[in-house]
């Protein structure tokens with residue numbers, strides 16, 4: 001069953017495809033997406049890592065078939081049940097994400113969303129984008145996580161739920177200590193949809209420190225969510 005809303009949106013998508021024919025999201029070569037062969041070959045897959053947060057591990061230390069939790073997750077299990085990203089934030093993918101976020105290439109949401117479904121599909125009741133604060137939304141003009149979640153929702157046939165609202169602007173997390181990162185994002189989100197008893201998957205573009213996702217997960221779990229996962233395009 002497709003709602004009128006979905007049908008209208010899909011028609012606009014087809015129109016957009018005529019205006020923006022398939023191009024590589026990084027070098028803009030015509031014909032292939034999300035990446036041309038050369039750029040696809042230069043992507044760095046995330047190596048096997050911590051079963052919880054995905055932190056890459058030294059393969060020599062990985063006991064066969066039994067992935068171990070990283071030191072951080074063993075010390076204190078994160079609220080996010082599993083965090084997964086297919087690629088390292090590097091090279092052509094970093095270029096594509098920069099074009100998408102900072103140069104207004106909104107149409108890259110659709111091809112890039114294919115990366116979100118490249119790893120094992122989340123078994124959840126809803127996809128929840130990690131929203132921007134309204135001030136940043138105004139300056140950027142669109143919310144990248146919302147667009148990615150919308151396309152991933154179509155691909156996975158899992159409903160999207162705009163359950164979170166960013167009620168407090170936060171500083172960039174780069175260069176902050178672990179405690180400062182937590183303090184920076186504490187209370188940043190409120191929950192505005194019913195999530196009680198639901199398993200949800202947060203959607204964002206890049207996993208950096210995980211602190212923002214932890215703050216989002218805390219709000220969702222406090223609102224009664226059963227489990228919170230995270231999928232991103234890349235891992236910094």
Ligand SMILES: [Zn+2]
Pocket residue numbers: 024025026027028029035036037038039040
């Ligand atoms: Zn390319």
Ligand SMILES: [Zn+2]
Pocket residue numbers: 050051052053054055069070071072073074
């Ligand atoms: Zn970990």
